Amino acid sequence: MINIVLFQPEIGPNTGNIIRSCFVANLKLHIIKPTAFDLEPKHLKRPAAGILLSDINHEIHNSWDEFSNKYGRNNLFFITRYGQKLYTDVDFGNEISVQKEIFLVFGRESTGIPINILRKNKEKCLRIPMVANARSLNLANTVVIVAYEIHRQRNFHKLSHFEVQKGKNYLDKN
Numbered sequence: 506m507i508n509i510v511l512f513q514p515e516i517g518p519n520t521g522n523i524i525r526s527c528f529v530a531n532l533k534l535h536i537i538k539p540t541a542f543d544l545e546p547k548h549l550k551r552p553a554a555g556i557l558l559s560d561i562n563h564e565i566h567n568s569w570d571e572f573s574n575k576y577g578r579n580n581l582f583f584i585t586r587y588g589q590k591l592y593t594d595v596d597f598g599n600e601i602s603v604q605k606e607i608f609l610v611f612g613r614e615s616t617g618i619p620i621n622i623l624r625k626n627k628e629k630c631l632r633i634p635m636v637a638n639a640r641s642l643n644l645a646n647t648v649v650i651v652a653y654e655i656h657r658q659r660n661f662h663k664l665s666h667f668e669v670q671k672g673k674n675y676l677d678k679n
Contacts, residue, residue: 506533506534506606506607507530507531507533507606507607507609507652507655507656508532508533508576508606508607508608508609508610509527509533509534509535509567509574509609509611509613509648509652509679510534510537510581510609510610511513511523511535511536511611511644512537512569512610512613512618512619512622512676513533513537513538513539513540513541513612514536514540514541514542514613514614514644515541515542515545515613515614515615516541516542516614516634516644517542519614519643519644520540520542522534522645523644523645523648524556524557524558524560524561524646525556525566525591526648526649526652527561527562527563528556528560528561530649530652530653530656530664531663531664532537532559532562533561533562533563533587534561534562534563534564535563535564535565535566535572535576535608536563536564536565536566537566537568537569537571538565538566538567538568538574540549543544544558544565548577554650563582563632567632568617568643569622574623576608577586578607579606579608579630580606580607580608581608581610581626582595582607582608582610582629582630582631583610583618583622583623583626583630583631584609584612584631584632584633584647584651585612585617585618585630585631585632586609586617586632586635586640587617587623587624587630587632588630588631588632589627589630590631590632590633591631591632592628592631592632592633592650592651592654593633593635593654595631597655597658597659598655598658598659598660599656601675607655609648609651610622610653611644611647611648611663617635617641624627633650633651641673643647
């Protein structure tokens with residue numbers, strides 16, 4: 506299972522988009538409080554295109570300590586502009602990795618993941634390449650980029666490889 510961990514998210518529409526992405530890509534979402542917005546559906550529904558937090562596999566954690574006490578020894582990766590390795594440098598598709606849960610930790614929109622957490626996990630800090638004068642990508646886009654790279658390496662395991670709702674051969678129909 507690929508787990509998306511949002512450390513104290515600040516922008517409701519970003520989280521709404523991430524909820525939709527979690528639904529579509531079969532990802533589990535972890536939200537670490539405090540959040541800068543209410544987690545009620547009215548604050549998240551439109552960006553999530555009708556997908557509610559209750560529609561996806563998720564957990565809400567009251568603090569980083571609560572989350573790390575429960576999952577801290579697992580396969581955590583921190584997505585940050587300070588990472589020295591690219592997110593594509595990690596082999597998430599190997600036999601051992603596929604059987605493990607992967608946790609992708611993303612920071613606040615304004616300040617990222619706290620430096621004390623990053624320093625303790627320096628070897629697990631990954632970055633997405635971008636132009637030198639850019640500070641960061643949008644959080645929701647970043648989540649999708651990294652999650653789909655892991656899915657790609659795993660041959661999109663448990664995701665449909667063709668259109669199901671209108672049928673695999675929809676384009677061939679009159």
